[in-house]
Amino acid sequence: LCSTGSHDTMTYCLDKNSAVSGNESKLVKFLNKCMPCIVHPIIMKWSTTQVLTVTEQLEAGVRYLDFRIAHKASDPSTNLYFVHMVYTTVTVQDILWEVLRWLETHPQEIVILACRNFDGLTKKLHCHLITCIKEIFQCKLCPRNVSMRSFFSPFFLRMIYYANLHPTVWRRELNLTVMSVELWDNSRDTTFLFSSKEYLMCHLLIFISEKFFVAGINLTENLRYILLHPFGSLKKMTLQSLPCLKIWIKQQYPGPKKECINIVAGDFIGNDDFVKDVIDLNTKI
Numbered sequence: 001l002c003s004t005g006s007h008d009t010m011t012y013c014l015d016k017n018s019a020v021s022g023n024e025s026k027l028v029k030f031l032n033k034c035m036p037c038i039v040h041p042i043i044m045k046w047s048t049t050q051v052l053t054v055t056e057q058l059e060a061g062v063r064y065l066d067f068r069i070a071h072k073a074s075d076p077s078t079n080l081y082f083v084h085m086v087y088t089t090v091t092v093q094d095i096l097w098e099v100l101r102w103l104e105t106h107p108q109e110i111v112i113l114a115c116r117n118f119d120g121l122t123k124k125l126h127c128h129l130i131t132c133i134k135e136i137f138q139c140k141l142c143p144r145n146v147s148m149r150s151f152f153s154p155f156f157l158r159m160i161y162y163a164n165l166h167p168t169v170w171r172r173e174l175n176l177t178v179m180s181v182e183l184w185d186n187s188r189d190t191t192f193l194f195s196s197k198e199y200l201m202c203h204l205l206i207f208i209s210e211k212f213f214v215a216g217i218n219l220t221e222n223l224r225y226i227l228l229h230p231f232g233s234l235k236k237m238t239l240q241s242l243p244c245l246k247i248w249i250k251q252q253y254p255g256p257k258k259e260c261i262n263i264v265a266g267d268f269i270g271n272d273d274f275v276k277d278v279i280d281l282n283t284k285i
Contacts, residue, residue: 002254005064005265
């Protein structure tokens with residue numbers, strides 16, 4: 001099967017008043033400190049990848065959510081947020097509840113949560129996050145070693161939790177199986193990216209048999225590119241590439257083979273026919 005994902009799912013609610021993430025370069029933090037009125041709006045333009053809320057994304061057909069989780073260095077509480085250069089306004093716990101509410105009104109749906117980054121999380125905070133996940137989703141968590149056939153059965157649990165790049169404590173405490181391999185293509189050259197089959201295939205061959213493959217074909221800017229495009233934004237750059245992305249998607253096939261694909265995660269879900277094009281790939285099965 002092939003499904004749609006959203007890249008950096010939570011960037012629709014980045015906090016324009018929030019500090020820059022501690023993981024950003026010293027140069028970015030220095031520029032933001034010296035010229036916040038100029039630099040911070042630019043950071044917001046180039047760090048926002050979505051405009052729809054989590055519920056709106058799920059309603060649009062997204063079934064794979066890319067959660068970048070972090071703890072603010074100056075925050076004495078155990079509150080966890082999402083991050084992409086700056087932190088979000090909402091907490092992780094609030095969004096997990098929101099996902100649960102959607103699942104309860106859509107009992108036959110499966111949602112994959114890909115949690116990553118974990119900026120600033122200590123072992124204690126990891127355990128706190130795991131506790132929240134257990135308490136919120138309870139029996140909806142997919143147990144270890146479930147076959148793909150039973151996983152997609154309509155009588156099986158409605159939700160799988162997947163943690164990428166997680167420490168050992170995640171695997172031990174949640175008893176989960178890593179069910180996918182991800183590749184985020186950080187390229188700005190859309191012509192090269194979508195026209196060179198050889199280039200693309202070398203990425204698609206990174207695949208584990210009978211497990212998910214997630215393709216994140218997302219454009220990424222660097223500081224030089226931003227300086228050369230002072231009136232640009234990630235949204236403008238992404239929307240310009242959609243025709244190329246549409247052609248690439250229609251050439252793909254879902255399935256367990258090396259040349260196949262399972263999940264395509266994109267930016268600015270809701271624009272163009274991205275979700276429909278990915279879902280329509282299932283007619284090739």
